[in-house]
Amino acid sequence: MRNILIDELPRSIRIKGKEYAINWGFRTAILYEMMMLDNEVGPDEKPLLALNLFYPVIPDDWQEALEGIQWFYRCGEEERTGKKKA
Template sequence: MEVEQKYNILLDPLPEEWKGYPIDSDFQTGILIQMALSDRELSPEEQIYSSIDLLFPETQPPVEEALDAIIWFLYGWYTDNLQKAKEDKTTVTDWQVDQWRIWVAFKHQYRIDLNQEKVHFWAFMALLSNLEECSYTRVADIRGKKLTGKMSVEERAAYIRAKAIYALDSKPQAAEYTDEEKQKIDAFDERKRKAAAKKKALEAFQELTGE
């Protein structure tokens, strides 16, 4: 379903209702709806009705209209090509796994304590998607990074290791290497190990000599 791009933050107040039905516009509501819709322990019906209850805590529209409202609430803020964005199935954010990275980023860059302040979901998503480089954006970039043949063996190996660390799937896909690539990776790891050992020895020497 296409989301009509009619809203403009430069011209319009942030919405607090949908077609006359009051909504809970808080960012936590948006997060909880996304978590409900991706919860594999819930049936599709439970996912839908949980989301409706979250968005409309008071009077609720008919179910079919409420489904349109949920899509509008989740994506109405997005102004780029939504269809193209949906084609990329890579998940780069997990609200549970990334909670501290996101909280720290908002506290540091926007002076917003997400544990204390109310923020409209659309404003939250806009701020989240425009964060300057931080631990959250770096991790998200690693998860979304496409491995290409143009990468060096060392760069590819580094990304694969990082992807394994920050993977959101329980079983990250194992990388396949040729024997030559494995030898180069082993040699690269050995150089890193020797460099670390040399640095440690130098630090110990400097501590003993007082230099």
């Protein structure tokens, strides 16, 4: 398992065939974590704030861009489902 604080991170994300730069510094990840845990920030505000935090240029496909943030936050690894393969 990779660690966002010590492992090399992706510097960009491909969305709809186009490469988008991503703010990859650990400070961005810490701000993201703080924002997600902040009860004073409404759930409707968090997606747009996350997009502004991570993307210098926000992709048109916001849903895929938000999924890209989660992919980045997992250090480029696939999401684990908790199920073990036989």
